[in-house]
Amino acid sequence: MDTLLEPEQQEELRGVATVYRGGLPQTCRVPGVMWFYAVMLTGRFEELIELIDETVRGCREFGYDWELAFVLQLRAKIQNDRPGGLPQAARDVDEALEIFLRIGDAWGVAEALAGRGESRENHGEYGPAADDYRAAMRYAADLGAHGQLPLLKVRLGGVLIEAGEEETGQGLLREVLEEGQHSNRDAVPFARIQLATWLATAGRTAESREHLRKVREEFAERSTPQLFLGVVEGSLAALDADEGRYDGVLEAVRGAVARMDDRLTRAIAPDALLSQLLVAARVLAVTGGPAGAADGARLIGSFDALRAPRPHAPRITWHSRTAAEEAVRAVLGEADYASAHAEGAALTLDEALSLI
Template sequence: DGLPLAIELAAARLRMLTPRQIADRLDDRFRLLTSGSRTVLPRQQTLRAVVDWSWDLLDEDERDVLGRLSVFAGGCDLAAAEAVCGPAALDALGSLVDKSLVVATPVTDRSDGDGMRYRLLETVAEYAGERLDEAGTRPAAARAHLTYYRELARTTDPLLRGPQQLAAIERLEREYENLRTALRHAVAERDEQEALCLALSLVWYWQMRDLRVEARNWFAEVMALGPDPFTEPVRPARPLWERCTSAPPPMTGEVLAEARRGVHLAHLACMDTELDAWQNPASQRKLRVIADTYEPGMPQTCSSPGLLWFFAVMLTGDMTRLREIMDATLRTCRDTPGYEWELAGGLQMRAQMLANRTDWAGDALRDADESLEIYRRLGDAWGMAEALSGRAEARERVGEYELAAEDYRAAARHAERLGAHAQVDILDARLGSVLLEAGAYEEGERILRDVIERTRGTGHNGAMPAARLFLAGRLGTTGRTAEAGEQLRLLREEFSIAHFVVFDAFILAAEAWIATLEGRHEECLAKVRRSLERAEDPLATAIAPHMRSAYLTVAAMAMARLGDRRLAEDGARCL
């Protein structure tokens, strides 16, 4: 806090404690800082005494407002203060600022213009919180705080999908500690309705900011407050046109049922850092139950979190049904007024699937172009980045590498403006790869190395494994096999789901390729066998149906180099 008396009292403690010991005890500052000089006034001998003295000088309104301000985390604006502290807030705040008990800081808001933000020093906040408890008014203040920030999240969420996107992101970032505090209070009070509404209102923000691990923990907490909607026997979902967060709580009927399903689906989607957890029989059974809860084309499955049902179906490996679902979703979006954003998202998803599955009929470029046009019309920069990325993937698959690079660069610019750093990392990794394909070797390798450096130690970041794999490929083709092998070793060490069946097969095949380049052909064949075994998994077959041909190509290389005619013939059959 920088309080002169607190510093002086802490310095007096240096006769018996080290600075580290003092710092470790500052959470109990009122007991720690009690060793002032006996020659000064009593109010200056302990930290509590000086704050007591300041408190005694306040009138009733000032004390009430100061106590209620202690429920905020990270400060608040005037509207929030008035909502939590009542009508006396405006005058009391001015007086408390004059008395240096509240710190006022000017801020600029893209949507609301200039204003002031108010916060308490830690010492004052701790003391005011104690007084709030003594007065018995904490429950009312905490409830008002929860209500205000639930509504802030609920009404800001739709703005994340249009021209006010950046302002909405900044608002949620500025109030994020208060949003956490509100959600923590709802969970602690076991208020399922409030927790559902607040968590569902933050789903898209958490997605945009790549806060999957934190989001998963919150969803688990909220899920524990109510029944599991996917416990058998499961009641099938009924069509629901309104969003669960379209109105404040309480929720009833199908809206409440869908809200419960929504947090479970959101939790499932955040499990992409632990995909192997869904490979056991019990989890697969649960996925099939989830997949059977909805019918293709239901309105609530056109937007998040209902759209995340798609993820559950994908994990079952039923790609035929997945295609049926995507097509039905797009039909619903086209037939429903006001579903333009949902249509753009569905087109972007189908474009990416079409780009990666040659067995699906369709035009990935056409879908990506239509998605991009809708996002542009809506003013959604995040969506434009995703649509450009989808178009770039489609262009990669047909060998249009220079055009793909242009799209990846444009997508990264949109993401950069939004501060979506994880998205930028992934786009840059794809850009580095496509530049290598286009023959811009030096630039492509430099970008991949830069992505790896930026994402070091973040094994959940999808950019790191992609960048390491792409770089290992470049290193292998240029004779730097030892460094390529080291990249793959680090990938296994750092990537939290490297052992997941699909990724394990990819990495095994890359390791096999490096082994045969270094003359370790028997080792190469052993790794190819393992990768082919992994590729037989239903989910691996569904996600990457053509990767087995790449693995057989690596095997053919090794067989041809072993000097055995029969093995060479086997290698030819592999090709």
């Protein structure tokens, strides 16, 4: 994916994005609908929702049922990560599922069920999300799409852990790891990251670190987007902080941010960057005295404000948020904490990142 951000590729993508527009018959149907990705990868994020809304309207006007369901799923994926976008995402995946069921597209049904599971997971509705992932697995198995099953199993394992069914959930993740080379090539590192996340919240930091190191080794052997490398580096930095080893952690956080911070990450994975604010806050509080703790409180305030439109978060986020606040409050009094937190809430993401 990183190669698509290089100047030559960007010029070609801008040409594609300029030639087409939303709502045309050719941009409502495959392959023309893939124009949407050219718009996204050239950084026109402020236009993205409007353009895909036009495509949805075009599909309705032209009577393109299958295409409408396909585009609704695309819009849901975008809305899942936008402030205030989850209700629209839920409506879109429900409608897409209804269309695919009506026209008898089993593969579309499987995709829509997985999409609805993701939307419900983002709402914190773990039980219904698990039901959707199980149903998607059944459809995929019936279709013989066995390569998709490991990824769906990882998603199911993750939501079961979040729902409190840790043993069942982590068991599914370990099954994917045991299947190893017979599994989808993306499923194994995804399973390791999910398992490492759970282990971190359970205080089993050594095991968590071992899984993350293996992911880093796997990523080093292939072309991997910087976003994923940054996530792994940031997670390892958080483990250092969990273990009370702060030397070099702030530098590691800066390195993780440098890998991740681009237009695409801010659009499709904003939490990847926001999570680093919390790790940095904890380090600053422990190593930087009152001034560092004040900056830590500002980072927490910025995190809270920037993430406020998406109030639900997985347990690893609240684990990190709680640890950061405890570290800061151990240095600052209530009034000083409240004042610095309020200052942080007014910061932009760029301003918050400059404190790290």
